[in-house]
Amino acid sequence: MHSTAEPWAISVNECNAQLAYGCIALLTKELRENMCNLTLTQPAKDATLPEATCYAAKSWIEHVCLITNPSKDLRDTVDRFMRKHLLHWIEVLSIMKYNVAPSLLSKLLEYVQKHSSGSELYSFVQDADRFARYFADTIRMHPLLVYCSALPFTPHDTIIYKTFHHDGLPHVVASVKPKWTTLLRAIYNHKDEAIAVAFSPDGSRIALGSSGGNVQVWDILTGQPALPLLEGHKSPVWSVSFSPDGSKIASGSWDGTVRVWDAVTGQTTLSLARGPRDPVHSVAFSPDGSKIVSGSYEGVLRVWDAITGQPTLPPLEGHGNSVRSVSFSPDGSRIVSGSDDKTILVWDALTGQRTTLPPINNNDGVRSVSFSPDGSRIVAELHDRSVWAWNADTGHPHEDETCHPCRMGDSPAQIPHFSVDANSRLYPSILPAAFPFHRNSAVGHHPSCILAKEIPGILRVPISIMFPS
Known part of the structure; x- marks a missing residue:
């Protein structure tokens, strides 16, 4: 030219x-x-x-x-x-x-x-x-x-x-809805039951952790594998998470290990061993991708350097039961963890100092917990599908903020939704495209629906994916 x-x-x-x-x-x-x-x-x-x-x-x-x-x-x-x-x-x-x-x-x-x-x-x-x-x-x-x-x-x-459509083509007279449903497409995983799911930061891929101990990465638009099967775990994979830049995938397994995978090549870059008697229930990257936190069945959190694989803190003990969910604050200074012991703990990501949020008037354990996108609230979903919120700075609860489950989407378009037949399905968003979605909150176990809650100043906060009752 x-x-x-x-x-x-x-x-x-x-x-x-x-x-x-x-x-x-x-x-x-x-x-x-x-x-x-x-x-x-x-x-x-x-x-x-x-x-x-x-x-x-x-x-x-x-x-x-x-x-x-x-x-x-x-x-x-x-x-x-x-x-x-x-x-x-x-x-x-x-x-x-x-x-x-x-x-x-x-x-x-x-x-x-x-x-x-x-x-x-x-x-x-x-x-x-x-x-x-x-x-x-x-x-x-x-x-x-x-x-x-x-x-x-x-x-x-x-x-x-x-x-x-014209008269020369077949005409289906039953079982066809008049308009498109919220289902965008189904991604079929015929080998194993899908247990955990996470979106890549750009929304183009999803990673699935399976009951067979492998991780599968799928292209959302084509429905085809984006990588060969990621194999290495010896037990079911209960949690998966993409790094913020999308270059890595962390997976936590019942075999007591956290593996870090190259999201481009599929190669294992780190294998972090907690021990066979300490199965991993949850994993998450820090916002800058430099750390990985894992929560275990035994109630212990560990924080690792995402490059070297070395611990950055001693084991964080305080929960009396399985840690179902872990998440960093948006600025990376704090970690929140939710457990089956019905407690939510907030940890200083540098010192490991622990703060316990005030208890809630509920007899159910915590299934998922996350900071709001602006870091001002901590929101938790319990086993009974109720959602509770706290001021992240003062720890004061907002006891009136409970909600019912509803499906909602990622910015710009989708959230993953599972059925128990090992198929992943994608649903379009019911919220404005400008909604600031906290991507880590779309990671859960045995999912079936997403929870959202109207919270002043945040619009709706996606909480977790849940197993149907």
């Missing part, structure tokens, strides 16, 4: 616009249903497509999203193309084994929201994004299933169903 004003010079913006128009024009000309004349009994592995079609299919959204100020004509061109060829395009990506429709549509949705929020195009792309996420695993099995399986089972009051 030239920086001069000569006639042959072209800006990066103009270049991407021309490439976007060119890709869309080629696809509009070439795309049709069943591009390779396949049958459902015929595997698509031998199907081939022209190289130009493949490039256009996987790149047109990338070029569109690089245009800094899209014209109305470009937006209209994208709208017309998608309303006619969305399913054909998804079919082509499936033929190519390039299963990125969910991630590409998610990127396009963010772009359209920025430049054309509230438009008909935005509504269409939003619906297309839900469709691609929900049926990603189905479409991956065979390209033609986008027409004869995914579309018929799409909610009938949605834009996608109304735009593309």
Whole structure:
């Protein structure tokens, strides 16, 4: 590209616009249903497509999203193309084994929201994004299933169903809801029961700790493993946590060890042994990623250097039963721990000095505890699903602040939700996207729902994931 004003010079913006128009024009000309004349009994592995079609299919959204100020004509061109060829395009990506429709549509949705929020195009792309996420695993099995399986089972009051379904396709008359439910997609873990879950800081992956002693890392948009199975624990993994920069994963196991994994390569970088008689129930990174705290079945906390693996404090003793949850304050100066012994302790992260929060009028143990995002409150969820809050500085309780369970999401979009059949499901947020979510609070055991509580000055605080009663 030239920086001069000569006639042959072209800006990066103009270049991407021309490439976007060119890709869309080629696809509009070439795309049709069943591009390779396949049958459902015929595997698509031998199907081939022209190289130009493949490039256009996987790149047109990338070029569109690089245009800094899209014209109305470009937006209209994208709208017309998608309303006619969305399913054909998804079919082509499936033929190519390039299963990125969910991630590409998610990127396009963010772009359209920025430049054309509230438009008909935005509504269409939003619906297309839900469709691609929900049926990603189905479409991956065979390209033609986008027409004869995914579309018929799409909610009938949605834009996608109304735009593309016709009398020549199967019509499902029962068990299809009229609108999209809160379920975004299911991630299937067929090997072991999923026990613990954590989001990566950028929200693109989830780590699952399993009853089989392994950790699995999944790409949220594609539903595919982001890493090979992380193996090393000899007993169930009860807690997982990403470091704040997303580069590491810590896992705590019933075998008495905390393992730290490289989140890019999957290699073990540290193995911290507590001892076989001290099973690990909870783990968390400090906000700067320099420390790891673990809570054990025996009621003891240990704080480790996340680089060297050396203890930074003596064992922190004070609980009389299993430590279900641990969390650092946002500034890293304090650690809070909640136990089955019905107590919540606050520790100085430098000295280990202990403070006990005033007891609550409740006979249940603590399932989860966390600081609020601004560090002003400590919020705990008990086994009976009630939520209690304290002033983090004074320790004064707010006894009227209890709540009922409800599902809510991560900023920007989702929280993980488990069923006991070892499948992980993702639900969209019910709160504004600007909500300051404390990511560590989305880590729990045997989860089924998320708790939220209206607290003055914090909006709603996500507490934990719980096992259904």
